[in-house]
Amino acid sequence: MDNTMIQSQLINVRNxxxxxxxELETYLNETTMHELKQEKPGDETYYKGILSTIRRLLVNSEHCLEECQIILKNTTFHKAAAEKTLYQIFHGCVEEFFTPRSDVWYEDSRSAYTGAHAIRFxxxxPDSVDRLLKNLEGSFQRIREELEFYETDYRTKMTQSN
Structure with a gap:
């Protein structure tokens, strides 16, 4: 891919x-554990895991945003750095959204056939968590489809360079 296409993709991902x-910051700043338990009485340890996973997603997203901004600010566009960053965004943000390490939620692979939301707890x-993830899901799905190429391409390049 040429530089302008990768740069355009990086701008799209930055946005x-x-x-x-x-959205993640707003949710975390306005939501307390007490509110989650009032909203839907449930397993406090599980709720803590959900909030922790959302925080992790926020931190990963902030880190990747900084990487995008650094690359886009440079007077010379570094294609290799941009491709590596897109690869990292695919794994650190997108895949973490659909399949978090904590396993508090997961992606239902059948959802693509049913048209239903993919995230299952x-x-x-609590309903507020469900609404947050459903609200974000479409954008994450779109970015995943756009970045799958970089994931495969970057892995191929790394294998060939060894």
């Missing part, structure tokens, strides 16, 4: 991350 970060979750 996606800015919106995502804003391991246990009952």
């Amino acid at each position: 996606f991350l800015e919106i995502t970060i804003s 391991q246990k009952e979750a």
